[in-house]
Amino acid sequence: MKNTTHAAENFLTGTPLTIDIKSSFEQAQELFSLAGEELLVLTDGAAFKGVLRRRVLEEAMRFGLKLDLADLLEKIPAGEDFSQEALKNPFSAYVLLKKDSAKSLITLKDAFAFAWEDLSENFSLEFPEELSEICTKASEAAKALGLRVFLVGGIVRDLILKRPSFDIDLVVTEKARYFAENLAQKLGARLVKTSLFGTFKLAWRDYDIDIAQARWEYYEAPARLPKTFPGPLRQDAFRRDFTINSLFLCLKTRRLIDYYGGLKDLCAKKLRVLHILSFVEDPTRIFRAARYATRFNFAFSSDTFRALSLALKLKVLSLLSSARLRNEFLRIMEEENPSLAIIFLAENRVLNELFEKVPDKFEIKRFFALATKMRLSPAEKIEAFALFLALREKDLERLDISGHKKKALWQAKLSLKEKAAFLKDPKIPLSEKVFFLEKMPREALLAASFLDEAFILKCLKCFEIKPGLSGEDLQKLGVKQGPEIGKMLKALRAAKIDGTIKPGEEEAFLRKEFADVFSS
Numbered sequence: 001m002k003n004t005t006h007a008a009e010n011f012l013t014g015t016p017l018t019i020d021i022k023s024s025f026e027q028a029q030e031l032f033s034l035a036g037e038e039l040l041v042l043t044d045g046a047a048f049k050g051v052l053r054r055r056v057l058e059e060a061m062r063f064g065l066k067l068d069l070a071d072l073l074e075k076i077p078a079g080e081d082f083s084q085e086a087l088k089n090p091f092s093a094y095v096l097l098k099k100d101s102a103k104s105l106i107t108l109k110d111a112f113a114f115a116w117e118d119l120s121e122n123f124s125l126e127f128p129e130e131l132s133e134i135c136t137k138a139s140e141a142a143k144a145l146g147l148r149v150f151l152v153g154g155i156v157r158d159l160i161l162k163r164p165s166f167d168i169d170l171v172v173t174e175k176a177r178y179f180a181e182n183l184a185q186k187l188g189a190r191l192v193k194t195s196l197f198g199t200f201k202l203a204w205r206d207y208d209i210d211i212a213q214a215r216w217e218y219y220e221a222p223a224r225l226p227k228t229f230p231g232p233l234r235q236d237a238f239r240r241d242f243t244i245n246s247l248f249l250c251l252k253t254r255r256l257i258d259y260y261g262g263l264k265d266l267c268a269k270k271l272r273v274l275h276i277l278s279f280v281e282d283p284t285r286i287f288r289a290a291r292y293a294t295r296f297n298f299a300f301s302s303d304t305f306r307a308l309s310l311a312l313k314l315k316v317l318s319l320l321s322s323a324r325l326r327n328e329f330l331r332i333m334e335e336e337n338p339s340l341a342i343i344f345l346a347e348n349r350v351l352n353e354l355f356e357k358v359p360d361k362f363e364i365k366r367f368f369a370l371a372t373k374m375r376l377s378p379a380e381k382i383e384a385f386a387l388f389l390a391l392r393e394k395d396l397e398r399l400d401i402s403g404h405k406k407k408a409l410w411q412a413k414l415s416l417k418e419k420a421a422f423l424k425d426p427k428i429p430l431s432e433k434v435f436f437l438e439k440m441p442r443e444a445l446l447a448a449s450f451l452d453e454a455f456i457l458k459c460l461k462c463f464e465i466k467p468g469l470s471g472e473d474l475q476k477l478g479v480k481q482g483p484e485i486g487k488m489l490k491a492l493r494a495a496k497i498d499g500t501i502k503p504g505e506e507e508a509f510l511r512k513e514f515a516d517v518f519s520s
Contacts, residue, residue, distance in 0.1 A: 016039070016040075016041045017031065017035055017037050017039075017040050017041065018040065018041045018042070018043045019031055019040050019041075019042060019043070019052070019069075020042075020043060020044070021042045021043065021044050021049050021068075021069055021070050021073070022044075022068075022069075023069060024069075025057060025060065025061055025069070028040060028052060028057055028069060029057060029058070029061065032054045032057065037054070038053065038054045038055075039051050039052065039053060039054070040052045040054075042069060042070070042073050049070070049073055050073030050074055050075050051073065051074050051075075052069060052072055052073055052074075053072075053074070053275060053276075055275070056072050056074075056275050056276055056277055057069075057072060059218070059219070059277055059281070060072055060277060062220070063219075063221055063222055063277075063280070065280075065314065067310075071276075071310055072276055072277070073276070074275070074276050074303050074306075075302055075303055125159045125160065125249070125254075126159075126162070127159070128164075130205060130206075130207065131155075131168070131207075133187075134168060134187065134204070134207065134209065135151070135251050137183060137186040137187050138170055138183055138251055139251045139252060140186060141179055141182040141183040141186055142172060142179060142251070142252075143252075144182060145175055145178055145179055145182065147172045147173050147174060147175060147179060148172065148173045148250065148252065149170055149171070149172050149173075149179070149251050149252075150170065150171045150172075150233070150248040150249060150250055150251065150257070151168070151169065151170060151248070151249040151251065152169050152170070152171045152236075152237075152247070152248050152249070153169040153240065153245045153246075153247075154167060154169065154245060155167065155168050155169055156247040156248065156249050156256070157244050157245060157247060157262075157266065159249075160247075160263070160266055161266065161296070166206050166207050166208065167207075167208050167210070168207055168208065168209045168210065169210045169212075170183075170209065170210070170211045170212075171211075171212055171213070171214050171233070171236060171248070172211065172212075172213055172214070173213070173214055173233075174213055174230070175213075176198060176199070176200060176211055176212055176213040177194075177198075177200065179211060180200035180202065180211045183202065183209075183211070184202050187202070187204050188204070189202040189203060189204035189209065190202065190203045190204075198212065198213060198215075198228070199211065199212040200212075213230055214230070214231060214232065214233050214235075214236040215228045215229055215230050215231050215235070215236055215239070216228070216229055216230075216231030216232070216235035216236065216238075216239060217229070217239045219281045219282070222280050222281065222283070222314065222316045222319055223281075223282070223283050223316050223319035223320055226239070226281075226282075233248065233257070233259075234259050237259045237260060238259070238260065238274055238275075239274075240274060241273070241274070241278065241282070241285045241288055241289075242262075242265075242271055242272060242273060242274070242285075242288075242289070242292065242304075243260045243261050243262040243265045243272045243273075243274060244262045244265050244266050244271065244272075244292070244298075245262070246258075246259060246260050246262050246274065247262045247263065260274060265301070269296070269297065269298045269299060270298060270299060270300075270301050271289060271292055271293050271296075271298045271299065271300050271301065271304055272301040272303065272304055273285075273301075273303060273304050273307045275307075276303060276306060276307050276310065277307070277310070278307050279307045279308055279310070279311035279316070280307075280310060280311050280314055280316050283311055283316045283317050283319065283320055284320065284324055284327075284328050286308060286311065286317070286345075286350055287328035287329070287331070287332060287341075287345070287350075288328070288331075289304070289308070290332065290341040290342075290344040290345050290348075290350070291331065291332055291335055291341050293341075293344060294335075294337070294340035294341045294344055295335060295336075295340075295341075308348060308350075312349055312350070312353060315353065317350070317353040317354060318353065322397055322398055322399060322400040323400050325354070325398065325399055325400070326382060326399045326400035329382050329385070329399060330378055330379065330382060333378035333379075333381040333382055333385075334378050337368075338368055338381070339364050339365050339367070339368035339369075342364050342368070342385075343361045343364050343365075346358050346359070346360075346361065346364065347361070351389075354398055355389040355390070355391075355395065355398070356391050356395075357389050357390075357391055358389070359388070359389070363449065366453065367384075367385065367388060367446065367449075368381075369453075370446055370453050370456065370457075371384060371446055373457060374442060374445075374446060374456075374457075374460065376442065376443070376446065380442065380443050382399055383396075383399075383401055383405070383409060383441075383443045384442075384443035384444075384446040384447050385399075385447075386398065386399040386401055387409050387410075387413055387443055387444060387447035388446070388447040388449065390410070390413070393406060393407070393410040396409060396410065408441060409441060409443060409444060412440045412441050412444035413444055413447060413448070415440070416440065416444060416445075416448045416451075417448075419436060420450050422436075423436075423437075423451065423455075424450075429494070429497075429498050430458075430459075430462065430497055430498055431462075431493070431494035431495075431497040431498050432494075433459065434459050434462045434463065434497055435490075435494070437459050437463075438459075438463045445459075445460075462497045465493060465496050465497050466493065466496075467489045467490075467492040467493040467496065467506070468492060468496060468503065468506045469489070469492060469506050469507070469510075470489075471485045471489065474488060474489070474510075477507065477510075477518075478518065479517060479518070484514070484517055487514075488510055488513075488514055488517070491510075491513055491514075492506055492509065492510060495509055
């Protein structure tokens with residue numbers, strides 16, 4: 001490899017283009033257009049404030065955002081740095097260097113005239129046997145079609161972190177459909193899904209394999225689905241949510257391709273957006289950020305916090321459909337410890353944008369601890385959580401709960417509230433409370449925060465208690481078929497719930513309590 005540091009230093013021939021931070025969008029756009037640059041350095045007098053990307057400015061103008069240039073600045077854009085250490089990652093489109101107190105902006109893609117494959121670092125990653133088989137077959141399928149194929153995103157991240165993963169993302173340079181069909185045949189996998197974006201999903205053993213052609217995209221407005229087009233690998237990396245998910249692994253060379261500093265952020269345990277409007281473009285990335293930050297114990301970079309603040313300022317969460325919101329909450333509920341992500345969203349004011357009532361972290365921990373003990377499914381957790389936060393019936397619609405389900409859940413919440421004194425009265429037999437509660441949806445029990453956890457768990461166990469005798473048994477004892485059988489079985493079950501009889505005492509109890517029935 002050439003000496004990249006020396007090559008770069010030869011290009012330190014002057015100061016970068018700058019613009020005053022108080023300038024208008026139109027002034028910045030004109031300078032970009034006249035100079036043909038992609039980055040401008042924002043200054044306040046002589047002081048360096050940050051960097052403005054051309055594509056970010058253009059997107060803000062396309063969205064019609066009423067912002068200042070200061071809202072769009074990035075301290076250190078993804079994949080860029082302020083030291084010569086940055087030159088160890090020659091994939092950075094730009095590097096800001098500090099030399100003799102003067103900053104210089106260089107364009108590495110112009111500074112280095114050799115193939116990008118030669119610039120990637122060679123990593124020795126441990127592949128599980130089945131994943132290795134997928135990669136081998138994928139390489140064969142790509143070679144047969146004259147393509148290049150890459151692992152990308154979460155699977156590369158998890159390989160580096162040595163975490164198990166069964167969701168595989170593959171990117172090919174072209175002919176995605178032919179590649180998907182060829183790979184399905186080689187693996188004996190099923191092609192289970194295609195999408196409007198030209199993506200394909202294969203199911204093979206425990207793995208889901210998503211296949212797409214490298215593409216670029218743009219958003220017509222905040223929170224809308226993007227327009228996508230075939231494009232180069234660098235653009236495919238830039239359209240992703242975070243730098244740690246923008247890593248590619250070439251299956252032919254087994255080399256890691258890192259355009260935007262994802263490896264550095266993985267090592268530093270940093271979660272960094274690719275650009276400042278990332279959460280404005282796609283607010284669902286906020287929920288992914290909560291999952292990744294808490295799952296991996298990663299900290300937000302300063303620009304990621306600024307991106308979140310900007311999205312909240314512009315209230316883009318309100319633009320998401322209830323179906324998309326529900327899908328993001330479902331993914332959180334599928335996490336090993338969903339309470340961590342929910343607490344993160346609460347503490348960073350995200351839940352405030354969706355619901356009027358936001359519980360504190362202790363209430364959230366209690367909620368999810370009880371949900372786990374109740375063995376609720378992820379979908380049931382969503383409905384219970386929505387009901388827990390809802391102040392009105394229509395609030396349930398925010399997480400796509402509608403129709404009969406919405407009405408039933410809300411009515412259950414009202415009924416529980418009306419019966420609060422009854423349920424907390426120690427003089428009332430437990431059986432009466434159980435008979436009332438078992439008619440309620442389980443999600444409503446979890447949402448009733450006034451109920452004691454031990455009481456709820458005790459009632460759940462009581463739901464499983466049986467009378468000990470059946471209607472057929474009673475008929476054998478001489479009871480005629482009719483409504484009396486139901487009354488007797490209910491009384492028998494109540495006695496068992498209240499602990500007033502022991503196993504084997506059922507018949508004696510009934511003969512005493514229903515003597516008139518037996519005498520007739």
